[in-house]
Amino acid sequence: MTAKDSSWLDLYQTLLDAWGPQHWWPADSPFEVMVGAILTQNTAWSNVEKAIGRLRQAQALTVSAVLKARDAELEEWLRPAGYFRVKAKRLRAFCQFLEEQGVAEQPQLLGLDLETLSLRALLLGVHGVGEETADSILLYALGRSIMVVDAYTRRIGSRLGWVGASIGYKDLQGVIEASLPTKSGVPLRKEFHALLVSLGKEHCRPRNPRCHRCPVQAFCRYGQGVSDQGRVRAD
Template identity: 50%
Template sequence: MATLKESPLKLDGRRLRTAYSQLLQRYGPQHWWPADSAFEVMVGAVLTQNTAWSNVERAIQNLKAIEALDLHQIDRMPPDELAQLIRPAGYFNVKARRLKHLCSFLRAHAGQLQPLSDKALRRAFLSVNGIGPETADDILLYAFERPVFVIDAYTRRIFSRLGMVPAHSAYEALRLAFERALGPDPELFNEYHALIVRHAKEACRKQPDCTVCCLALECDWAVQQHALA
């Protein structure tokens, strides 16, 4: 018996761009990703899993202090030594193994990644032990400048409160919906994701402060809370 194919999630491109303009006006350009090289972006993408960026910065500084923020240095470093250097980022033993897997992958595919299509490059990074969709998309967008929209908890929070997406939408459905609605534009995706993170930290927190939210007038959640007050 044939099964019904689930309809793709659709987003209003005009409303998405309006929200982007409001966020950009409120916060200004964010100049992301804060890194000196594509490899540093990749390391940061692994380290930022389940932790705050301030912790990642401390771990990266530890690596830079001994000139070890280098593919070959990390690849050769004993796992326990690497784990202690990245300890501020949390889950340091797990992340040390993941960085090792990443370095082995990059060394094995030296010179082969840049020519790949966006889909093939994404599949390649998803094959690395410890790299899931969000980490892979961070790497594609910020290290390779590919038009891949990064979905994180902040994106779900903001756009579900705005009433634009279901709160529990699947990762791939959300990613594809943003990409279809906005069109392939890595510069826009870069800045938009950075602005989402900034807004989620300053206004649309777990306990939001709608009084300082530049999106409040278009936000279903804010309107409902005001009606209940």
């Protein structure tokens, strides 16, 4: 047990102390979380909200309604979320999957008899569901204890000097999971991922990071004048 083994947990605690709970995932039902997880792929959440609003307006926020809709209709509802043709296919494929699993009426019952990792593998078999989307569904819609990692997490970990910038999804997830408690960790993981997204948006941005009032500055070599390339910054 080195000091570094608990650094991700320290990061979580520091962010939570600074900002408090982020109240993720905003949705009225587990199915709405699943829909949001697919629609938010590489897309700003504000645009996803519009698309979900259109689905709700059309009373199409159910598995059966999505499956009954025509392609052009579904695409029009999803348009504000971008990639609307791609996402219409993915949402339809996901709803077909829920129907095949016999949970079209109660999507929150998906995989009740399965271990988390088995259910994860099942989700990854659905067209349009990759690792981050699968884990978002597992954690936020189905209440499974699994850490969601993303581009923000990778950038933050890299700038903190804890992982390589090109670390793969599973490796990054493994490193973080190793430092988190396994017991009653669902609320922690929900908050941690949400806090990392906030940090990535507000301070640890891709370009022009705002290190000035960053709550994690004390941990960070970047904030101490070192750039992504390991050189001292000019500013």
